[in-house]
Amino acid sequence: MRRKGLACMAVHTVGTTDTTENTGNAGNTGSAAGNPGHPQQPGRVDLGPAAALSCRECGHRTPLGPVFACAECFGPLEVAYELPAGDPEALRERIAAGPDNIWRYAPLLPVPADVAEKPNLNPGFTKLIKADRLARELGVTGGLHVKDDSGNPTHSFKDRVVAIAVEAARAFGFTTLSCSSTGNLAGAVGAAAARSGFRSCVFIPHDLEAGKVVMAAVYGGDLVGIEGTYDDVNRFCSELIGDPIGEGWGFVNVNLRPYYGEGSKTLAYEICEQLGWRLPDNLVVPIASGSQLTKIDKGLKELIALGLVEEKPYKIFGAQAEGCSPVSRAFKDGHDVVRPVKPDTIAKSLAIGNPADGPYVLDIARRTGGAVEDVNDEQIVDAIKLLARTEGVFAETAGGVTVGVLKKLIETGQLDPSGETVVLNTGDGLKTLDAVAPTTGPSATIRPTLASFREAGLA
Ligand SMILES: *Cc1c(COP(=O)(O)O)cnc(C)c1O
Ligand SMILES: [Zn+2]
Numbered sequence: 090m091r092r093k094g095l096a097c098m099a100v101h102t103v104g105t106t107d108t109t110e111n112t113g114n115a116g117n118t119g120s121a122a123g124n125p126g127h128p129q130q131p132g133r134v135d136l137g138p139a140a141a142l143s144c145r146e147c148g149h150r151t152p153l154g155p156v157f158a159c160a161e162c163f164g165p166l167e168v169a170y171e172l173p174a175g176d177p178e179a180l181r182e183r184i185a186a187g188p189d190n191i192w193r194y195a196p197l198l199p200v201p202a203d204v205a206e207k208p209n210l211n212p213g214f215t216k217l218i219k220a221d222r223l224a225r226e227l228g229v230t231g232g233l234h235v236k237d238d239s240g241n242p243t244h245s246f247k248d249r250v251v252a253i254a255v256e257a258a259r260a261f262g263f264t265t266l267s268c269s270s271t272g273n274l275a276g277a278v279g280a281a282a283a284r285s286g287f288r289s290c291v292f293i294p295h296d297l298e299a300g301k302v303v304m305a306a307v308y309g310g311d312l313v314g315i316e317g318t319y320d321d322v323n324r325f326c327s328e329l330i331g332d333p334i335g336e337g338w339g340f341v342n343v344n345l346r347p348y349y350g351e352g353s354k355t356l357a358y359e360i361c362e363q364l365g366w367r368l369p370d371n372l373v374v375p376i377a378s379g380s381q382l383t384k385i386d387k388g389l390k391e392l393i394a395l396g397l398v399e400e401k402p403y404k405i406f407g408a409q410a411e412g413c414s415p416v417s418r419a420f421k422d423g424h425d426v427v428r429p430v431k432p433d434t435i436a437k438s439l440a441i442g443n444p445a446d447g448p449y450v451l452d453i454a455r456r457t458g459g460a461v462e463d464v465n466d467e468q469i470v471d472a473i474k475l476l477a478r479t480e481g482v483f484a485e486t487a488g489g490v491t492v493g494v495l496k497k498l499i500e501t502g503q504l505d506p507s508g509e510t511v512v513l514n515t516g517d518g519l520k521t522l523d524a525v526a527p528t529t530g531p532s533a534t535i536r537p538t539l540a541s542f543r544e545a546g547l548a
Pocket of ligand 2: 144145146147149159162163164
């Protein structure tokens with residue numbers, strides 16, 4: 090069997106603590122800790138429609154708990170549901186009557202039914218911008234939308250995944266929230282912990298952009314820079330989970346990863362609802378670990394299965410930076426394993442050299458008829474400016490990657506511009522000012538006189 094995803098990581102488990110202070114947790118039974126290889130008492134964990142964890146490789150089911158790898162085959166676990174049956178129109182109405190954030194989809198997420206009443210950051214329901222001017226520049230004739238996740242509480246898509254992980258952390262009785270981060274996740278965890286009453290301690294590569302470091306530190310939790318790449322940070326966190334130091338710690342993207350990942354489904358739900366409960370033809374999605382892309386596909390499939398949208402083919406395209414493009418490389422070479430790389434790109438939020446979900450991304454791109462492409466740093470900067478100039482959206486480097494890749498996919502005939510297309514912007518340009526600062530600035534600096542203005546050639 091081909092080894093996939095998290096199978097390459099060591100399996101560690103975390104015992105839940107019976108400390109429930111700070112987490113606002115009343116329902117913890119203290120028996121939810123998963124421990125692969127050992128019998129486990131099923132906990133009375135209320136995570137709404139989430140029924141169990143199931144292995145993406147062999148289908149083996151495990152009770153809900155803070156585990157991420159299958160006890161049978163070490164494959165990655167994901168949340169399995171008992172989703173609401175019945176009239177799709179009634180479900181659409183129930184969703185539409187919900188709050189203007191991701192909790193409108195609570196019936197489809199691993200969260201308790203009263204989640205919207207708990208203290209959290211309420212991310213989501215960000216703008217879907219009809220991008221006619223960008224479409225004209227790129228030659229898209231079938232309609233182009235930008236899903237702009239810079240509007241989330243900490244200005245990246247990461248607030249979605251963290252909000253779901255927080256509910257799992259409450260349910261399992263964790264008291265500290267943690268993560269390995271390329272920058273945005275650290276800020277999202279810091280803010281969510283502050284709001285929800287957890288301690289936080291987050292880990293980043295030491296050389297991130299100032300905007301990301303400040304955002305991660307300002308919420309008052311502990312922020313630790315690690316001398317190494319993201320992949321070193323991630324390996325360190327795996328070690329911490331296996332050590333007594335990590336007891337009571339919920340690492341949102343490691344031992345809570347199955348729950349965390351589900352937050353990305355809300356991007357699929359929102360895009361379809363905002364299109365009037367329709368599937369687009371093409372989606373262009375950035376790839377760091379590949380989690381977001383795989384869960385967008387999962388969300389779209391659920392909407393079809395529930396009858397919330399009419400079934401039709403859709404294509405998912407993955408976007409990477411050339412300086413960290415292991416999935417794009419494997420796609421182009423026709424491989425189904427992803428060979429790790431050492432990242433070197435200005436798109437630091439996507440700089441994961443050993444992406445856990447890479448093989449699943451390849452499956453989805455191939456199955457849906459999409460592709461995986463990459464663009465270089467110069468093309469990323471050009472695309473940031475193109476999006477800003479045409480639509481008034483200032484994207485971080487990850488948004489430059491998706492818009493740049495969309496342009497390249499059209500130019501190379503890989504994406505049909507007569508289809509309705511959605512391109513994701515997952516972060517805010519204010520966090521990566523350095524990427525554009527050297528080539529952006531005032532048109533002129535003048536004395537405060539009309540003559541001086543005329544001299545500058547701007548009249
Ligand atoms: C984390 C992140 C992504 C996607 O990450 P995955 O690990 O692939 O889910 C995309 N854009 C930005 C800005 C991010 O911070
Ligand atoms: Zn398995």
